[in-house]
Amino acid sequence: MSEEDDLDLNSLDDDELVQQMHDDLYDGLKEEIIEAVNILLARKWTPYDVLTKALVEGMRIVGIDFRDGILFVPEVLLAANAMKGGMVLLRPLLAETGAPRVGKMVIGTVKGDIHDIGKNLVGMMMEGAGFDVIDLGINNPVENYLEAIEEHQPDILGMSALLTTTMPYMKVVIDTLKEKGMRDDYVVLVGGAPLNEEFADAIGADAYCRDAAVAVETAKDFMARKHNQLASA
Numbered sequence: 001m002s003e004e005d006d007l008d009l010n011s012l013d014d015d016e017l018v019q020q021m022h023d024d025l026y027d028g029l030k031e032e033i034i035e036a037v038n039i040l041l042a043r044k045w046t047p048y049d050v051l052t053k054a055l056v057e058g059m060r061i062v063g064i065d066f067r068d069g070i071l072f073v074p075e076v077l078l079a080a081n082a083m084k085g086g087m088v089l090l091r092p093l094l095a096e097t098g099a100p101r102v103g104k105m106v107i108g109t110v111k112g113d114i115h116d117i118g119k120n121l122v123g124m125m126m127e128g129a130g131f132d133v134i135d136l137g138i139n140n141p142v143e144n145y146l147e148a149i150e151e152h153q154p155d156i157l158g159m160s161a162l163l164t165t166t167m168p169y170m171k172v173v174i175d176t177l178k179e180k181g182m183r184d185d186y187v188v189l190v191g192g193a194p195l196n197e198e199f200a201d202a203i204g205a206d207a208y209c210r211d212a213a214v215a216v217e218t219a220k221d222f223m224a225r226k227h228n229q230l231a232s233a
Helices: 014-026 030-042 047-067 073-097 117-128 142-152 169-179 197-203 212-232
Strands: 103-109 131-135 156-160 187-191 207-209
Touching: 014 030, 014 047, 014 073, 030 047, 030 073, 047 073, 047 117, 047 212, 073 117, 103 117, 103 142, 103 212, 117 131, 117 156, 117 187, 117 212, 142 156, 142 169, 156 169, 156 212, 169 187, 169 197, 187 197, 187 212, 197 207, 207 212
Parallel strands: 103 131, 103 156, 156 187, 187 207
Antiparallel strands: none
16 A cells, blocks of 8 residues: 555645645546545636646646656656546536636648557647647548638647658648638647658648647747737737
8 A cells, every 4th residue: 555545635735735636647646636626626626727727737747757758658648648537527617617728729640640649649738738629530631620620710730640651641731721721820730750840841830849748838839929919919
């Protein structure tokens, strides 16, 4: 039995409980996160405060250590899965209260490519950072992206590819957006093992994201710029 098993989360004050949640997220402890979310809600915390102060802040710490090579993909997936447990409780409450979201992202692996671990990780980390994420899955033709953009009106479009043979399809999607006069309405982020900055520039993407932590930082930067532009307009 570890100390964790003996720990009564309810006995912690709010600050201690939030700190414990950061630790539990880091360790990928889903049941503890669900219990702690319920405790904070019972203590009359707003769903938005639970999301931002406990879950998003906890995942921010995970993201930093992932970026710095202290944590690796399996640990981050466990942390993201624990976060998802908390999000199942919070999502309907957030929708009810109309809580502000950082932004909205449509993400998918492009046509011909069935790799999804990297994409899933980006989606989870983006959700962990407070974004609404619509995940289209794998093997997406341009029509899937267009339908999702029309239906969900995202701020960001994310495309992933792991094969050098499917990378050029990203350009097909971007060129289609250009033809329809929609390209400037969305931030387009691309990622995947064979990609690099030069490729992203060549196909007209806004940025290449080396990994999930970079994707979150990049998306937040673009959203901050967008808000600043709107404020100064």
